[in-house]
Amino acid sequence: MPAEQPRLRKDAELNRRRILAAAREVFRDRGVAATLNDVAHHAGVGVGTVYRRFPDKEALIDALFESMVKTVEAATAEALRAPDAWTGLAACLEEVCEVQAMDRGLREVMLGTGRGPQRHAQMQHRVAPLLDQLVARAKDQGRLRRDLLPADLAIIQMMLGAVTEHLGEPDLWRRYLALLLDGMRAREELAPLPIGPSAQRFGAGDLVAASEHDADRRRTGR
Numbered sequence: 323m324p325a326e327q328p329r330l331r332k333d334a335e336l337n338r339r340r341i342l343a344a345a346r347e348v349f350r351d352r353g354v355a356a357t358l359n360d361v362a363h364h365a366g367v368g369v370g371t372v373y374r375r376f377p378d379k380e381a382l383i384d385a386l387f388e389s390m391v392k393t394v395e396a397a398t399a400e401a402l403r404a405p406d407a408w409t410g411l412a413a414c415l416e417e418v419c420e421v422q423a424m425d426r427g428l429r430e431v432m433l434g435t436g437r438g439p440q441r442h443a444q445m446q447h448r449v450a451p452l453l454d455q456l457v458a459r460a461k462d463q464g465r466l467r468r469d470l471l472p473a474d475l476a477i478i479q480m481m482l483g484a485v486t487e488h489l490g491e492p493d494l495w496r497r498y499l500a501l502l503l504d505g506m507r508a509r510e511e512l513a514p515l516p517i518g519p520s521a522q523r524f525g526a527g528d529l530v531a532a533s534e535h536d537a538d539r540r541r542t543g544r
């Protein structure tokens with residue numbers, strides 16, 4: 323019996339991964355109306371298997387959100403390790419926007435349900451310090467315009483998300499990211515930027531969490 327325990331743990335982890343992969347697709351396609359029964363059916367497991375690992379829908383969404391935070395956190399940390407901060411910043415923005423284009427509906431579920439504010443705060447807490455360092459480093463190297471704010475990146479991400487949402491072309495955002503990146507480069511004779519976004523509303527950790535604003539706008543019609 324003891325010799326079989328590692329195999330059972332491996333099977334349990336395999337089921338967990340299968341459930342999370344299915345949940346990502348189900349929530350992305352069906353939104354907040356999706357149920358744990360829907361996830362179980364899509365994963366090809368019994369609903370009891372889902373409930374043993376995730377007692378309710380919010381717990382399952384928490385696990386999906388943790389995976390997304392890790393992706394953004396890892397992309398930002400990797401950018402900080404790049405010798406050229408501008409290259410790192412551009413690569414980080416591209417990776418985060420790619421996640422946004424793939425999982426737009428899923429992010430709205432994550433940030434628009436009961437624990438949305440807590441998840442938003444978690445993203446802010448874990449990503450903001452890294453992003454602040456990355457922006458400061460790119461400025462110190464003379465590659466990023468001095469008047470760009472970390473909060474500007476949340477707005478840029480929101481703008482690029484609107485391209486995917488309204489035009490229905492999943493890769494078109496890449497064209498506009500290239501245009502925006504060109505406007506972010508440090509160069510001579512740049513016209514100063516007008517007033518920036520409110521730091522209270524858009525923090526440095528909002529690279530993904532800006533989609534919460536999108537979800538609120540659609541719910542209220544404003």
